[in-house]
Amino acid sequence: MRNRVVITGMGWVTPLGQTLQDVWQRLTSGESGIAPITLFDARTFPTTFAAEVKNFQLPQRFVRSGRHREISRATGFSLEAARQAWMQAGLPEADSPAADIDPYQVGIYLGSGDAALDFVPFTGTAISSWDDAASCLDTTKWGTRALSVFNALREIEQEPCMPANHLSMEFNARGPAFNCLTACAASTQALGEAAEIIRRGDAQVMISGGAHSMIHPFGVTGFNRLTALSTFNDNPSRACRPFDATRGGFVIGEGAGMLILESLQHAQKRGAGILAEIVGYGSSADAYRVTDQHPEGRGAVVAIREALRDAGMQPEDIHYINAHGTGTKENDSTETQAIKTVFGPHARQVPISSIKSMMGHLIAAAGAVEAITCVLAIRDGILPPTANYSVPDPECDLDYVPNTARPARVDVAMSNSFGFGGQNDTLIVRRFVN
Amino acid sequence: MRRVVITGLGAVSSFGLSAETLWQGLISGKSGIGPLTIFNAASFPSRIAGIVPPFKTTDYVPKSYRKATKIMARDIELAVIAADGAVRSARLATRGMIETFGGPQALPAGWKTVDPTRIGCNIGAGLICADLNEMTSALVKARNPDLSLNLATWGHSAEPGKTSGMENLTPLWLLKYLPNMLACHVSIIHDTQGPSNTITCGQASAGLALMEACRTIQRGNADVALVGGCESVTHPVGLMRWSLLNRLTTTGNEDPAHACKPLDKAASGTVIGEGGAVLVLEDLESARTRGAVIYAEIAGLGASATGQPAGQCDSTGESMAYAIKKALGEAAIGPDDVNMIIPPGYGIPATDAADIKAIHQVFSSRPNPWVVGLRGATGDCGAGSQALDIVAAAMAVHQQTVPPGINTLHPLDSINVPHTPQTGIQLHHVLVAASSMAGQNSTVVLKKYV
Numbered sequence: 001m002r003n004r005v006v007i008t009g010m011g012w013v014t015p016l017g018q019t020l021q022d023v024w025q026r027l028t029s030g031e032s033g034i035a036p037i038t039l040f041d042a043r044t045f046p047t048t049f050a051a052e053v054k055n056f057q058l059p060q061r062f063v064r065s066g067r068h069r070e071i072s073r074a075t076g077f078s079l080e081a082a083r084q085a086w087m088q089a090g091l092p093e094a095d096s097p098a099a100d101i102d103p104y105q106v107g108i109y110l111g112s113g114d115a116a117l118d119f120v121p122f123t124g125t126a127i128s129s130w131d132d133a134a135s136c137l138d139t140t141k142w143g144t145r146a147l148s149v150f151n152a153l154r155e156i157e158q159e160p161c162m163p164a165n166h167l168s169m170e171f172n173a174r175g176p177a178f179n180c181l182t183a184c185a186a187s188t189q190a191l192g193e194a195a196e197i198i199r200r201g202d203a204q205v206m207i208s209g210g211a212h213s214m215i216h217p218f219g220v221t222g223f224n225r226l227t228a229l230s231t232f233n234d235n236p237s238r239a240c241r242p243f244d245a246t247r248g249g250f251v252i253g254e255g256a257g258m259l260i261l262e263s264l265q266h267a268q269k270r271g272a273g274i275l276a277e278i279v280g281y282g283s284s285a286d287a288y289r290v291t292d293q294h295p296e297g298r299g300a301v302v303a304i305r306e307a308l309r310d311a312g313m314q315p316e317d318i319h320y321i322n323a324h325g326t327g328t329k330e331n332d333s334t335e336t337q338a339i340k341t342v343f344g345p346h347a348r349q350v351p352i353s354s355i356k357s358m359m360g361h362l363i364a365a366a367g368a369v370e371a372i373t374c375v376l377a378i379r380d381g382i383l384p385p386t387a388n389y390s391v392p393d394p395e396c397d398l399d400y401v402p403n404t405a406r407p408a409r410v411d412v413a414m415s416n417s418f419g420f421g422g423q424n425d426t427l428i429v430r431r432f433v434n
Numbered sequence: 435m436r437r438v439v440i441t442g443l444g445a446v447s448s449f450g451l452s453a454e455t456l457w458q459g460l461i462s463g464k465s466g467i468g469p470l471t472i473f474n475a476a477s478f479p480s481r482i483a484g485i486v487p488p489f490k491t492t493d494y495v496p497k498s499y500r501k502a503t504k505i506m507a508r509d510i511e512l513a514v515i516a517a518d519g520a521v522r523s524a525r526l527a528t529r530g531m532i533e534t535f536g537g538p539q540a541l542p543a544g545w546k547t548v549d550p551t552r553i554g555c556n557i558g559a560g561l562i563c564a565d566l567n568e569m570t571s572a573l574v575k576a577r578n579p580d581l582s583l584n585l586a587t588w589g590h591s592a593e594p595g596k597t598s599g600m601e602n603l604t605p606l607w608l609l610k611y612l613p614n615m616l617a618c619h620v621s622i623i624h625d626t627q628g629p630s631n632t633i634t635c636g637q638a639s640a641g642l643a644l645m646e647a648c649r650t651i652q653r654g655n656a657d658v659a660l661v662g663g664c665e666s667v668t669h670p671v672g673l674m675r676w677s678l679l680n681r682l683t684t685t686g687n688e689d690p691a692h693a694c695k696p697l698d699k700a701a702s703g704t705v706i707g708e709g710g711a712v713l714v715l716e717d718l719e720s721a722r723t724r725g726a727v728i729y730a731e732i733a734g735l736g737a738s739a740t741g742q743p744a745g746q747c748d749s750t751g752e753s754m755a756y757a758i759k760k761a762l763g764e765a766a767i768g769p770d771d772v773n774m775i776i777p778p779g780y781g782i783p784a785t786d787a788a789d790i791k792a793i794h795q796v797f798s799s800r801p802n803p804w805v806v807g808l809r810g811a812t813g814d815c816g817a818g819s820q821a822l823d824i825v826a827a828a829m830a831v832h833q834q835t836v837p838p839g840i841n842t843l844h845p846l847d848s849i850n851v852p853h854t855p856q857t858g859i860q861l862h863h864v865l866v867a868a869s870s871m872a873g874q875n876s877t878v879v880l881k882k883y884v
Contacts, residue, residue: 040585041585041586042585042589043586043589044585044586044587044588044589044590045589045590045600046589046590067743103741104738104756107737107739108739114561114613114634120582123573123582123583124581124582124583126566126569126570126573127570127573127574127577127581127582127583128581129570130570130571130573130574132574135571136567136571137566137567137570137670138474139473139474139475139477139566139670140474140476140477141477142477142566142670143475143476143477143478143670143673143674144477146670146671146674147477147478147674147677147678150674150675150678151678152675152678152679152680152745153744153745155674155675155678155679156675156679156744156745156871156872157744158561159561159634159636159744159871159872160561160613160634161634161635161636161870161872161874162744162872164635164739164872164874165739165743165744165872165873165874168739168740168741168873169741169742169743169873172741173739173741174738174739174740174741174753174756175737175738175739176642176737176738176739177635177737177738177739177873177874177875178633178635178642178646178737178874179633179634179635179874180631180632180633180634181559181612181613181614181632181634182614182617182630182631182632183612183614189631193631193646196649196653200649202737202760217583217585217588218564221588221600221603221607221608222607222608222611223608224600225600225603225604225605225606225607225608226605226606226608226609227605283629283630283631283655284551284627284628284629284630285554285555285617285618285621285626285627285628285629285630286621286627287550287621287622287624287625287626287627288622289622290502290505290609290615290618290619290622291606291609298627299627302551302627306655419614420609420612420614421609421612421614421615421617421618422618422621422622422630423614423617423618423630423631423632
């Protein structure tokens with residue numbers, strides 16, 4: 001007998017705002033969070049824009065604690081997003097005398113990415129230690145410089161597991177602690193595996209989601225070299241065009257989404273408000289190529305089918321699909337194909353949308369904010385649109401909720417995430433019914 | 435509940451490119467640590483490491499995949515080699531193996547296929563560092579007179595037709611360094627289409643990956659999984675990071691083989707290393723059906739967090755003790771039933787003391803099990819460390835032999851450390867415990883398969 005897993009708290013820090021309600025209001029109004037890059041001088045890069053989190057300030061309680069110095073943007077985002085989720089879940093402050101939750105029953109499972117805190121010392125020491133004559137780095141020279149200019153704490157704060165470390169400290173979570181990094185699928189996978197941990201009874205509460213920022217020179221360089229990014233520099237807010245025939249790549253974003261998952265029993269015992277239930281999770285690998293998705297979406301099909309099987313559902317039971325919908329040529333047609341393969345004729349009946357059109361692609365954190373979106377769609381009966389949709393693509397011929405939010409009764413929503421390298425994950429959330 | 439067993443072992447370490455060489459090295463009682471010769475480390479306070487002997491990755495992949503080795507960072511290469519060893523020892527006729535042998539008919543007797551959609555892949559990884567030479571050769575083309583990077587030049591060609599910045603990086607540059615590429619390349623080579631994940635929790639990654647894959651098999655989402663972790667810390671950036679974090683011994687440069695002393699009164703720091711392992715986990719019925727060799731059974735698993743700032747251990751040992759008890763509980767055994775422990779054993783006085791506290795909290799006032807720390811032999815291989823430890827534990831159970839505790843001549847507080855291989859004893863259960871620099875703990879209890 002496995003535990004039912006419910007969501008009792010949610011929080012996010014995104015390019016469209018930093019509260020649950022603000023971001024949701026903007027998403028359902030079709031607003032864009034995409035603009036020229038301000039975090040570094042990207043004016044000559046092939047792509048000059050991104051979806052940045054604007055004016056982020058670490059809340060005072062985290063500054064005061066002194067435990068979060070030298071942190072990355074992603075760790076800061078994760079702390080604030082988790083704070084929102086923790087508050088909404090009505091969980092006690094860790095240091096409050098009323099705290100009667102066993103810290104070992106509170107686990108963490110994030111899909112967070114690595115940070116780049118050492119760009120300046122890295123490039124500076126590397127260039128100044130280059131031996132032009134030998135055409136290689138003089139490691140003796142580099143070592144001497146590096147040992148004096150790099151900051152030990154900042155080096156370790158770049159590790160992808162550091163958001164999990166800070167949440168563990170802040171919320172006194174001593175249970176199972178994981179971070180996975182399966183590229184763009186990471187936080188959907190984190191949520192699915194966190195749910196499995198609760199189902200088995202290895203923890204009663206899990207803080208789960210993801211945080212990531214790759215809006216730094218090497219992050220944008222990497223994706224630009226892969227020609228994965230949109231280069232519509234003249235019109236950033238219209239640059240990400242999922243499922244549209246003129247789509248030309250994804251838009252790099254940053255942020256965090258955090259959810260509190262709980263066993264139903266634990267949530268009910270403490271009288272928590274239940275936002276939704278996680279009922280299905282599927283995971284697979286394309287095992288095809290590191291550079292391309294399988295052309296028929298083989299792995300995506302397996303992930304979606306496995307999630308349906310896990311939920312004990314048929315395609316007809318799904319009322320809304322929050323697509324991976326990156327806005328790249330390849331993803332959107334492959335994802336469409338995969339949905340058709342699994343859903344058959346019902347594929348045309350189910351509304352599908354991509355919030356990446358407005359929020360950009362939060363990479364490892366994308367799945368978490370998309371899971372939150374699914375819960376809000378269920379709560380409010382409204383589907384966020386796919387913005388920037390104007391030219392139909394014969395290969396993408398489903399209902400993408402173009403440009404305008406749509407009222408709809410949603411009891412069950414599905415979220416897809418597919419990573420570079422071929423790891424695929426699908427999550428199904430359902431309106432909570434006791 | 436389905437039972438999960440280990441049916442294949444592959445390892446890469448300073449001892450060699452197989453689980454067998456790792457085990458022989460450990461049994462020999464000699465350390466694999468030597469002078470750091472793969473780059474000039476003269477300006478670093480620690481100049482020793484556990485380096486994997488020279489290899490050609492193309493020897494470990496099918497012919498059709500040789501080209502792809504060009505976009506593998508060293509961490510990925512290590513995982514590909516370890517996976518090759520694991521799949522061979524399990525006699526699994528994966529896509530890669532069938533091609534390597536030259537077709538299904540050419541496979542040796544006893545090799546069997548498993549439905550690729552029923553094979554998972556869960557390999558822990560570290561933060562893979564960009565190759566300094568490759569990166570810098572591109573950066574210098576966009577340098578300012580003051581030797582900083584000119585971002586404007588880096589962003590595009592200053593003169594049409596001339597490449598001055600990021601164009602000097604291969605288009606697939608990013609893919610060399612994504613941590614999930616360890617699992618992705620392995621899943622492509624061996625056509626594992628089941629659940630695949632990449633745990634990035636430092637030195638606790640492999641145990642957590644094994645835990646997750648084991649659950650996947652137990653609940654029926656896969657029958658087989660390739661699990662483990664690999665990392666290379668033996669590059670200038672890794673050495674710089676570990677040095678600044680004060681983890682490394684600086685007194686052992688003249689005598690590398692005895693530099694890192696896990697759980698020893700004279701411990702003065704750890705040593706960087708590279709390596710890791712991949713194991714084949716398998717549902718017992720699947721293993722029996724195909725007549726696989728069973729090295730050990732997974733008996734219990736645990737995980738916890740220290741809640742301490744990065745780089746600081748849980749000096750109370752409480753969180754690790756919790757994870758150990760959790761694993762013993764799942765194994766339905768008491769402390770008396772554990773015959774051997776492989777703790778983190780970095781050879782860093784503060785973390786060693788925490789290891790001992792955790793061990794005493796669980797095993798106090800009982801006949802003490804053997805305690806064997808491996809970092810003096812292999813170095814700290816980041817996400818690869820616990821994977822090596824789990825392979826060593828599986829070999830110990832399978833061979834019914836406790837390897838000696840290399841460099842632990844004067845053990846801390848009343849722990850039993852063997853100085854020679856211990857045979858002729860019953861080895862029922864072996865515990866492997868790991869703790870990462872970022873406060874994640876993972877524990878694995880293996881038992882003799884009966």
